[in-house]
Amino acid sequence: MTSSVAIIGGTGQLGAAIARRLVKAGRTVIIGSRDVAKATATAAALGAELGRTVDSATNLDAAARGELVIVTVPFANQEATLREIAPQVRGKIVVDTTVPLVPPKVMRVQLPPEGSAALRAQQALGEGVRVVSAFHNVAAHKLATDEAVACDVLVFGDEKAAREEVLQVVEDCGLRGLHAGALANSAAAEALTSVLIFINKHYAADGAGLQITGAAPSAH
Amino acid sequence: MTSSVAIIGGTGQLGAAIARRLVKAGRTVIIGSRDVAKATATAAALGAELGRTVDSATNLDAAARGELVIVTVPFANQEATLREIAPQVRGKIVVDTTVPLVPPKVMRVQLPPEGSAALRAQQALGEGVRVVSAFHNVAAHKLATDEAVACDVLVFGDEKAAREEVLQVVEDCGLRGLHAGALANSAAAEALTSVLIFINKHYAADGAGLQITGAAPSAH
Numbered sequence: 001m002t003s004s005v006a007i008i009g010g011t012g013q014l015g016a017a018i019a020r021r022l023v024k025a026g027r028t029v030i031i032g033s034r035d036v037a038k039a040t041a042t043a044a045a046l047g048a049e050l051g052r053t054v055d056s057a058t059n060l061d062a063a064a065r066g067e068l069v070i071v072t073v074p075f076a077n078q079e080a081t082l083r084e085i086a087p088q089v090r091g092k093i094v095v096d097t098t099v100p101l102v103p104p105k106v107m108r109v110q111l112p113p114e115g116s117a118a119l120r121a122q123q124a125l126g127e128g129v130r131v132v133s134a135f136h137n138v139a140a141h142k143l144a145t146d147e148a149v150a151c152d153v154l155v156f157g158d159e160k161a162a163r164e165e166v167l168q169v170v171e172d173c174g175l176r177g178l179h180a181g182a183l184a185n186s187a188a189a190e191a192l193t194s195v196l197i198f199i200n201k202h203y204a205a206d207g208a209g210l211q212i213t214g215a216a217p218s219a220h
Numbered sequence: 221m222t223s224s225v226a227i228i229g230g231t232g233q234l235g236a237a238i239a240r241r242l243v244k245a246g247r248t249v250i251i252g253s254r255d256v257a258k259a260t261a262t263a264a265a266l267g268a269e270l271g272r273t274v275d276s277a278t279n280l281d282a283a284a285r286g287e288l289v290i291v292t293v294p295f296a297n298q299e300a301t302l303r304e305i306a307p308q309v310r311g312k313i314v315v316d317t318t319v320p321l322v323p324p325k326v327m328r329v330q331l332p333p334e335g336s337a338a339l340r341a342q343q344a345l346g347e348g349v350r351v352v353s354a355f356h357n358v359a360a361h362k363l364a365t366d367e368a369v370a371c372d373v374l375v376f377g378d379e380k381a382a383r384e385e386v387l388q389v390v391e392d393c394g395l396r397g398l399h400a401g402a403l404a405n406s407a408a409a410e411a412l413t414s415v416l417i418f419i420n421k422h423y424a425a426d427g428a429g430l431q432i433t434g435a436a437p438s439a440h
Contacts, residue, residue, distance in 0.1 A: 109405045115331070139434075150433040154415060181418035185329045188411035195374065195408045196432075198401035205435040212416075213370035214359075215425040 004028035005169065006066020008059045008073060008081060011035075011042040014097060014135065015072035017143035018173060023050055025172035030055040032062025063088040068165065070095040071121070072135075075102070078117060082124035090128045093162050095169070096121040097135040099193040107198040109191040118156060118186035132157035132166045136189040137196060138175065139207030151209025154180035154189045178212055224248040225389065226286025228279045228293060228301060231255075231262040234317060234355065235292035237363035238393060243270055245392035250275040252282025283308040288385065290315040291341070292355075295322070298337060302344035310348045313382050315389070316341040317355040319413040327418040329411040338376060338406035352377035352386045356409040357416060358395065359427030371429025374400035374409045398432055 010031035033039035043056035063085035098117035114120040118133035170177030230251035253259035263276035283305035318337035338353035390397030
């Protein structure tokens with residue numbers, strides 16, 4: 001049986017897209033938001049579209065109820081959100097999707113002093129939380145459709161078993177995931193997002209992504 | 221007419237592979253090494269294989285003679301090498317290929333305090349040098365063959381015209397290059413190399429690479 005998934009910031013574009021794909025795959029999903037009315041509206045719309053009941057809650061309640069927790073909030077809100085939910089997620093897998101974009105220069109790599117948003121997440125959540133990072137490079141507006149998305153998902157974390165569970169979530173979203181090493185390696189995917197935004201602008205593209213060649217990810 | 225290319229550290233695996241592909245494409249190449257006898261031996265072997273004359277010199281002389289200079293030395297030698305050749309490359313394009321791998325943990329992203337090896341290169345060379353970075357992710361042992369390599373080359377630099385010239389070098393190597401933004405963005409590709417080394421180990425792969433999807437690089 002797969003774990004229930006709480007999506008913190010689940011009314012945002014990425015969070016709602018992940019929620020929609022996971023519900024379609026048969027997962028139990030709880031949409032979280034700072035504003036419970038917004039969470040309820042997003043969950044109701046999703047449920048109506050898919051003919052399923054989708055749960056909603058405040059971020060805090062969603063974090064408490066989800067067996068696995070995915071955080072999809074803007075970089076500016078990351079630290080406060082994680083500190084708020086930290087007591088609810090002890091021992092759980094928390095998937096941080098934060099990309100450290102610093103407006104207005106979002107096409108420029110600006111990694112935080114901790115080295116990556118993922119390492120910052122681990123600091124904010126504390127050592128008892130199994131932090132994994134993923135979903136940095138996939139274009140949310142593509143994930144929000146039923147189309148295949150030509151973008152691999154690099155999955156980072158210090159614990160292989162936790163990465164494995166997140167790979168299953170990635171596959172439930174219809175994406176190919178790859179073990180990509182320690183949480184510190186998350187810097188690579190986080191930085192790459194600014195590069196992809198640059199490429200989108202330079203080549204007038206709409207949602208450039210990346211694929212890893214030469215590896216056999218079925219072997220995980 | 222294309223520029224002559226000096227390859228600093230041209231007897232190493234990556235440098236020799238780039239040299240071989242550029243000579244095959246008809247470029248004038250000067251193989252540089254700290255040890256001129258090694259440079260001469262590499263150039264002679266390459267020339268014999270390809271039926272061409274390939275030049276050789278000390279790193280210092282190669283840097284003075286090349287119109288475009290590619291630096292392919294290990295991270296540990298990068299700063300000293302660049303400081304040595306700095307007076308020879310004022311006003312020239314210098315392509316830094318350095319990946320900040322810190323043995324023994326080469327599968328772990330460990331970016332330098334400057335943010336990237338490319339920014340460190342700019343500091344070591346000074347502001348009068350047109351620094352571009354590229355070739356971080358391509359497996360040297362694949363580039364050393366005549367086979368197609370399934371890996372894009374992300375090209376970073378603060379000056380678009382300089383990136384354009386390097387894109388031509390990349391294409392002469394038979395690879396697809398993409399404008400990838402400012403020199404600071406080089407951190408993304410540099411970090412990704414540790415991820416690729418991890419993926420090679422985890423999936424028992426031999427030279428994983430990356431491809432950018434959804435962009436139309438013919439538009440540069």
